[in-house]
Amino acid sequence: MDMNKKLAQVSKLFCIEGTFVGYRTIQVGNVNKTYEVRFILPNGKPKSFLIQNVNTYAFRNPVQLMENIDKVTEHIRSKKTGKIALHFHHTADRKTYVIDGKNFWRMINFIPSVTYSSVIDQQVVCNAGKAFGEFQMQLSDFDITQLYETIPGFHNTRQRYEQLRQAIAADPVGRVAEVQEDIAYLLSVEDLACKLTDLFNEGKLPLRVTHNDTKINNVLFNPDDNTALVVIDLDTVMPGLVGHDFGDAIRFAANKVSEDFPGYEKAGVDLEVFRSFAEGFLEMTADTLTPAEIDTLALSCFTLTAELSTRFLADYILGDPYFNIKYEEHNLVRTRCQIALAKDMQLHMAEMEQIVRQCVEHAKAKS
Numbered sequence: 001m002d003m004n005k006k007l008a009q010v011s012k013l014f015c016i017e018g019t020f021v022g023y024r025t026i027q028v029g030n031v032n033k034t035y036e037v038r039f040i041l042p043n044g045k046p047k048s049f050l051i052q053n054v055n056t057y058a059f060r061n062p063v064q065l066m067e068n069i070d071k072v073t074e075h076i077r078s079k080k081t082g083k084i085a086l087h088f089h090h091t092a093d094r095k096t097y098v099i100d101g102k103n104f105w106r107m108i109n110f111i112p113s114v115t116y117s118s119v120i121d122q123q124v125v126c127n128a129g130k131a132f133g134e135f136q137m138q139l140s141d142f143d144i145t146q147l148y149e150t151i152p153g154f155h156n157t158r159q160r161y162e163q164l165r166q167a168i169a170a171d172p173v174g175r176v177a178e179v180q181e182d183i184a185y186l187l188s189v190e191d192l193a194c195k196l197t198d199l200f201n202e203g204k205l206p207l208r209v210t211h212n213d214t215k216i217n218n219v220l221f222n223p224d225d226n227t228a229l230v231v232i233d234l235d236t237v238m239p240g241l242v243g244h245d246f247g248d249a250i251r252f253a254a255n256k257v258s259e260d261f262p263g264y265e266k267a268g269v270d271l272e273v274f275r276s277f278a279e280g281f282l283e284m285t286a287d288t289l290t291p292a293e294i295d296t297l298a299l300s301c302f303t304l305t306a307e308l309s310t311r312f313l314a315d316y317i318l319g320d321p322y323f324n325i326k327y328e329e330h331n332l333v334r335t336r337c338q339i340a341l342a343k344d345m346q347l348h349m350a351e352m353e354q355i356v357r358q359c360v361e362h363a364k365a366k367s
């Protein structure tokens, strides 16, 4: 495919006027293919846009996904906060995407910015917490029934445990024998891990708009002062629980090692990172969250970690059909790294809860 020609053609379908002058592939991000395309507008000024070729293998319902994104970004823009916001361009027939053969294209305003792939300092973590908290806050009055559940049961922890049990019973590649200890631990914490799901089923936690991929690299930062500009990568926006976003952000950012670090005994929760993220997040959300939601934030970190452990372990047992692996035991290493983190979170649960309470008090005193 001649990319210059293709991207120029796609831009035209999104009604961009002006002259296409070139593109640059953006290497960050490992799900979609992302390009900055450059134009000279009819008024003679240069302007960039972002084009993405959506990975329709990972996202099976791209049209529903785009409808979710369109509604959510429209809602945020309707608040007219004056802040930078994402804007998805429309085609002549008002669609937010162009399908050509196997390719699914979308076009977004380009925001000059930097991203960080790992924790570089506590201020960046705090600002990321603010960004995800602000996203949550801006959508707190959104009518959740308008959103598709594009990945059904994504964080239904009871169902994830059921899937692990089915994998164990099937044992198709004979791996169950070597993972007995991992299975025993995960089953021993099942009720604790599923508490969030159970509380939701009992009607004690509200459904909200959740982002579902709250990694720091999904926040664009201002290169001058590292303030957060906007949350991106809205492919997994769905109805969910606030703890899903908070818990997964902590699971990823506050782990002392990377998600698949082979020396998993070193995995554990960095309470300073936890505090920084919680401070930013709660500064924006303390007023809108219910007491029950606040009370389950620390627990949700454990929940998301245990839940992902069950997914990695089930995948390992089934012979790695889902997650990409770089070596044979990759899913086992991932499982054990997450289990080590989950155990450490159990040990520090009281401290995490206390930090959440302090951050709430702090936020309420400020507002």
Ligand SMILES: Nc1ncnc2c1ncn2[C@@H]1O[C@H](COP(=O)(O)OP(=O)(O)O)[C@@H](O)[C@H]1O
Residues within 6 Å of the ligand: 026, 028, 029, 030, 031, 032, 033, 034, 050, 086, 108, 109, 110, 111, 112, 113, 115, 217, 218, 232, 233, 234, 235
């Ligand atoms: N609106 C935007 N403006 C500028 N850069 C962006 C924008 N959206 C995404 N990017 C850049 O492209 C990268 C990948 O985008 P993302 O939507 O996160 O895709 P992926 O799902 O592949 O992670 C981001 O990490 C960021 O560097």
Ligand SMILES: [Mg+2]
Residues within 6 Å of the ligand: 029, 030, 217, 218, 233
């Ligand atoms: Mg991303």
